[in-house]
Amino acid sequence: MTELNVRFYPSQPKQVYLFGTCLADVLFPDSGIDAIEFLERQGIEVIYPDGQTCCGQPAYNSGYQDEAKQVALKQIEQFPLDIPIVVISGSCGGMMRHHYLSLLKEEPQIQGFCDRIFEFTEFLVHVLKIELKDQGPKEQVALHTSCAARREMGVHLTGRKLIEQLDNVELIVHNKESECCGFGGTFAVKHDDISAAMVADKTANLLDTGVKQFISADWGCMMNINGSLEYQNKPLAGKHIASYLLERTSESNPSNKGN
Amino acid sequence: MSVNQYTPDRTESKYTKSASTFRQNVQRDLANEELRSNFAGAMDYLMDKRKASFPSNDELETLRDQCKLIKQRALVKLPHLLEQLETKLNENGIKVHWAETINDANEIIAQLIESKGGKNIVKGKSMVSEETALNDFLQARDMEILESDMGEYIVQLANEHPSHIIMPAIHQNKKQVADIFAEHIDDFEYTTDVDTLIGEGRRILRDKFSKADVGITGVNFAVAETGTLCLVENEGNGQMSSAVPDMHIAITGIEKVVEYLDDIPPLLSLLTRSATGQAITTYFNMISKPRQPGEKDGPEEVHLVLLDNGRSQAFADEELRQTLQCIRCGACMNHCPVYTRVGGHAYGTVYPGPIGKIISPHQLGLESTKDLPTASSLCGACGEVCPVKIPIPNILLRLRKESVKDTKGGEGELKGAGSNRKATEAAIWKAWSLLHRVPAMYKVSMWFATRFRGLMPSKLGAWTSVRTAPKLAPKTLHERVKARRK
Ligand code: SF4
Numbered sequence: 001m002t003e004l005n006v007r008f009y010p011s012q013p014k015q016v017y018l019f020g021t022c023l024a025d026v027l028f029p030d031s032g033i034d035a036i037e038f039l040e041r042q043g044i045e046v047i048y049p050d051g052q053t054c055c056g057q058p059a060y061n062s063g064y065q066d067e068a069k070q071v072a073l074k075q076i077e078q079f080p081l082d083i084p085i086v087v088i089s090g091s092c093g094g095m096m097r098h099h100y101l102s103l104l105k106e107e108p109q110i111q112g113f114c115d116r117i118f119e120f121t122e123f124l125v126h127v128l129k130i131e132l133k134d135q136g137p138k139e140q141v142a143l144h145t146s147c148a149a150r151r152e153m154g155v156h157l158t159g160r161k162l163i164e165q166l167d168n169v170e171l172i173v174h175n176k177e178s179e180c181c182g183f184g185g186t187f188a189v190k191h192d193d194i195s196a197a198m199v200a201d202k203t204a205n206l207l208d209t210g211v212k213q214f215i216s217a218d219w220g221c222m223m224n225i226n227g228s229l230e231y232q233n234k235p236l237a238g239k240h241i242a243s244y245l246l247e248r249t250s251e252s253n254p255s256n257k258g259n
Numbered sequence: 260m261s262v263n264q265y266t267p268d269r270t271e272s273k274y275t276k277s278a279s280t281f282r283q284n285v286q287r288d289l290a291n292e293e294l295r296s297n298f299a300g301a302m303d304y305l306m307d308k309r310k311a312s313f314p315s316n317d318e319l320e321t322l323r324d325q326c327k328l329i330k331q332r333a334l335v336k337l338p339h340l341l342e343q344l345e346t347k348l349n350e351n352g353i354k355v356h357w358a359e360t361i362n363d364a365n366e367i368i369a370q371l372i373e374s375k376g377g378k379n380i381v382k383g384k385s386m387v388s389e390e391t392a393l394n395d396f397l398q399a400r401d402m403e404i405l406e407s408d409m410g411e412y413i414v415q416l417a418n419e420h421p422s423h424i425i426m427p428a429i430h431q432n433k434k435q436v437a438d439i440f441a442e443h444i445d446d447f448e449y450t451t452d453v454d455t456l457i458g459e460g461r462r463i464l465r466d467k468f469s470k471a472d473v474g475i476t477g478v479n480f481a482v483a484e485t486g487t488l489c490l491v492e493n494e495g496n497g498q499m500s501s502a503v504p505d506m507h508i509a510i511t512g513i514e515k516v517v518e519y520l521d522d523i524p525p526l527l528s529l530l531t532r533s534a535t536g537q538a539i540t541t542y543f544n545m546i547s548k549p550r551q552p553g554e555k556d557g558p559e560e561v562h563l564v565l566l567d568n569g570r571s572q573a574f575a576d577e578e579l580r581q582t583l584q585c586i587r588c589g590a591c592m593n594h595c596p597v598y599t600r601v602g603g604h605a606y607g608t609v610y611p612g613p614i615g616k617i618i619s620p621h622q623l624g625l626e627s628t629k630d631l632p633t634a635s636s637l638c639g640a641c642g643e644v645c646p647v648k649i650p651i652p653n654i655l656l657r658l659r660k661e662s663v664k665d666t667k668g669g670e671g672e673l674k675g676a677g678s679n680r681k682a683t684e685a686a687i688w689k690a691w692s693l694l695h696r697v698p699a700m701y702k703v704s705m706w707f708a709t710r711f712r713g714l715m716p717s718k719l720g721a722w723t724s725v726r727t728a729p730k731l732a733p734k735t736l737h738e739r740v741k742a743r744r745k
Pocket of ligand 1: 586
């Protein structure tokens with residue numbers, strides 16, 4: 001029997017939790033704030049539990065599953081209400097939605113928790129069924145979807161759907177889009193030379209598209225790609241999709257004036 | 260035209276086979292631009308071919324589910340099916356030999372050849388015989404063994420190992436192949452035309468077939484129900500190796516057994532399309548009996564050597580058992596961004612790429628293969644294309660866990676479990692875990708980190724050799740959310 005990839009989505013909730021991820025917390029908090037603001041504009045109250053830290057993925061991927069498990073259990077405690085948990089990173093979303101199931105299989109309520117996990121773009125498309133009104137100038141962008149986001153969460157589809165809703169934005173797709181950027185957490189440090197070869201190719205492919213900006217829903221990959229582009233002194237950088245959508249749909253944004 | 264002598268001792272090989280030097284191998288091969296471009300081009304080609312051969316995604320997914328279940332059903336009954344296979348093969352006149360280790364397998368084969376007084380051996384493509392390093396073993400006993408698959412033949416001439424399980428010489432481009440021929444084949448008229456090169460190779464090989472006393476091949480599927488050995492190939496060399504010499508010895512791993520003859524059509528269809536994008540291969544051999552009275556050709560004796568070599572260890576664990584579903588199509592390596600860049604020799608194992616990372620630890624232990632499970636970004640491309648749906652990334656995670664766990668290496672543990680646990684690393688993860696499960700401590704640390712971000716080094720070891728360092732934000736998201744609420 002074909003495994004069911006179909007997910008049943010709830011109707012639009014009044015409240016959601018936001019899981020901000022540890023990377024966004026200390027390195028890229030703008031994207032967390034932008035995600036909150038964007039969701040609030042859709043009439044949703046966003047709760048950001050102060051006790052949240054990290055989904056546990058770094059330890060989990062390094063083989064330290066007990067250490068990851070303790071952190072994961074602590075996260076679950078922070079989200080007691082039965083409302084959706086929106087995660088602004090595909091790979092953390094994949095960790096909490098899929099890997100928690102095996103990591104915490106003896107926890108009685110684990111399936112219920114995992115079912116409440118939604119990646120940000122997935123939530124916008126499938127739960128909010130959002131219709132975006134583009135206020136920005138004409139431009140071309142590329143999309144980078146993290147591998148976990150693509151293969152565990154199907155985010156390449158929802159990300160693309162959102163960009164396609166922006167009338168003035170043309171999405172440029174390159175034929176290596178589905179290839180990994182070489183981040184992979186500790187992989188980038190443990191096997192730095194392989195990772196370097198991968199990010200070199202990824203940045204070359206992105207530069208070839210000729211876009212000025214690329215969009216991603218995952219800070220891990222973007223930290224890798226942006227760091228490499230900056231190191232090469234290239235005038236291209238990635239932006240988190242929450243910030244991008246907020247900017248494109250805000251009338252007050254100065255770059256959207258005169259359009 | 261004759262083939263010059265090649266050195267039988269492959270310890271002098273251009274590509275030393277050792278997973279423990281993975282890091283050095285990677286450095287060597289990443290720096291080799293010609294090699295990189297050979298792999299990049301070939302993998303793009305194979306990915307396109309596979310994609311084109313599955314026009315319907317629904318059909319592909321249905322077939323993958325079906326084949327996964329066929330292999331899982333066979334594995335659940337493995338001991339029983341192996342017995343049934345032996346009984347059926349015996350009834351058919353094919354003798355079965357059990358080999359627990361690679362040495363057992365080589366001994367069995369050498370003795371069989373000696374029993375025939377054999378000296379000239381031809382071999383069809385067999386990765387299991389690479390696993391046992393059969394060529395070296397037989398050559399040490401003064402037997403001449405010739406690879407008859409074109410790719411294997413090139414690799415043998417060059418004194419190398421296969422760099423891919425389906426395309427052994429994929430690391431060589433046509434110019435390099437022409438150079439190898441020029442070096443080893445007398446009177447070779449230099450050309451880089453692929454068809455002419457293949458023609459030259461074939462001519463030499465045909466001549467050898469007629470003189471061979473023993474033929475050795477692999478097996479793709481062994482059918483328990485009927486006692487049939489299935490061999491999938493494109494060059495006809497498998498058929499020649501199994502039909503022309505008086506003795507045919509097939510060698511394969513114990514996981515290749517399937518229950519029913521009816522299991523074969525879907526597996527075959529998925530195998531050829533996943534591997535090379537072919538709807539079917541040029542040859543598909545079903546070997547069920549030695550030559551019968553009154554028949555004009557075929558070997559007088561047929562033997563099957565069934566090798567364990569660590570497979571039982573994988574079999575014993577429900578999760579790791581999935582590793583044995585593999586039908587050796589090579590799609591996982593074709594789609595792997597790491598394999599595409601480092602190539603097949605860097606792994607230092609017989610099986611390279613994602614499947615190599617998950618099967619080699621059972622064969623060689625986790626200690627000497629310690630760098631293999633970690634050399635993955637866990638991107639999941641392998642699991643996505645694997646025709647029998649082996650969850651390769653999850654198995655890599657499991658092997659990482661086994662590799663660093665705190666163990667005394669007792670009964671039931673994987674070979675080499677815990678051998679890569681380092682006290683400092685373990686302590687770091689313990690501290691990390693503590694920090695991230697005590698929110699107050701976490702927040703204070705992040706507050707300090709962001710306040711003193713000026714002290715953060717702009718060089719972060721390996722990370723900043725090709726990237727700038729990420730910059731800490733002036734205030735954490737936690738703080739900004741709080742400020743916003745006020
Ligand atoms: S693991 Fe899967 S994709 Fe890789 S060789 Fe085996 S069957 Fe093919």
